[in-house]
Amino acid sequence: MILFPAIDIKDNKCVRLSQGKFETVNVYSNDPVEMAKKWESIGAEYLHIVDLDGAKDEGFQNRKSIEKIANSINIPMQTGGGIRSEDRIKSLINLGIKRVIVGTMAVENQDLLKELVIKYNEKIAVSIDAYNGKVATRGWQTVGNVDSIEICNFLENIGIKTLVYTDISKDGMLSGPNFKVYEKLIKQTTINIIASGGVTTIKDIEKLSSMNLYGAIIGKALYDNKLNFKEALDASYKE
Known part of the structure; x- marks a missing residue:
């Protein structure tokens, strides 16, 4: 199972929210590029980057940080946040982003999403962010x-091959993931599922890994030093 350290960017700073609420923002670093290099140096094989400003109001004010990260690391990265047009997707792919994550488009513009999947194949992933199952x-x-x-x-x-599924009620709460929903997804689909929201302990990672999930995103637990990333990597590799 791949572990994706999350770098959430707001105002070109590395931050974390709780349950996606912008009034709960905590700034962890003024330099997202250095944070990306840190996770790579510890052993990350893939990064998960979120443009929070883009997610909220579709701007691209964090482009500079995302581009700098792409040019500063040697591991792939996936990026989401406010990506609702083909132009934005193309610009991110041109920056060197391996996988572009769309969310709102999957609900509001499914015809466009179908076209983009045909055109860009596995470079397109979808993020499903759910609250009480909606x-x-x-x-x-x-x-x-x-x-x-x-x-x-x-x-x-x-034709979507990779899906990030976030239980919003768990996100940033350090309370463990929603294992039941991942069990359902594994049974009902063959998509590569990336768990997101509430991944906090080594036991969480071991359980998700044993469920044969493709990946898990870790955010606040890393930044609040609740979880050691090297130990987490070891747990993710266990059979």
């Missing part, structure tokens, strides 16, 4: 009536 969009600011499991089946049918 999909949230626009930087988690809007929760509709779309069932989070049903949409995953749709995404598999149109």
Whole structure:
């Protein structure tokens, strides 16, 4: 199982939110590039970058930081946050991003998503952010009536190969992931599932790994020193 250290960028700083609430922002570093280099040096094989400003209001004010990270590390990175057009996808791929993650588009513009999957194949991934089983969009600011499991089946049918699934109620709360939903997804789809939200302990990682998930994103637990990344890597490799 791949462990993805998360670097959430707001105002070109490395931050973390709790449950996606922008009023809960904590700044962990003024230099996201140095943070990226740190995780790479410890052994990360892939990074997860989120443009929080883009997720909220579709701007691209963190482009400079994302570009600098891409030019400063030798491991691949996946990036999401406010990506709702093909132009944004192309610009990120041109920066060297290996996988571009869309979220709102999967609910609001499914025809475009189908076209993009045909065009860009595995360079496109989808993030499903769920609250009480319903999909949230626009930087988690809007929760509709779309069932989070049903949409995953749709995404598999149109050719999506990688899915980031976040239980918003768990995100940044250091309370453990929603194992039940990942069990459902593993049974009902063949998509590569990346767990996100609440991954806090070595036991969490061991359990997710034993469920044969493709990956897990770790954020606040790393930044609050609740989890040692080297130990987490060791746990993720265990059979």
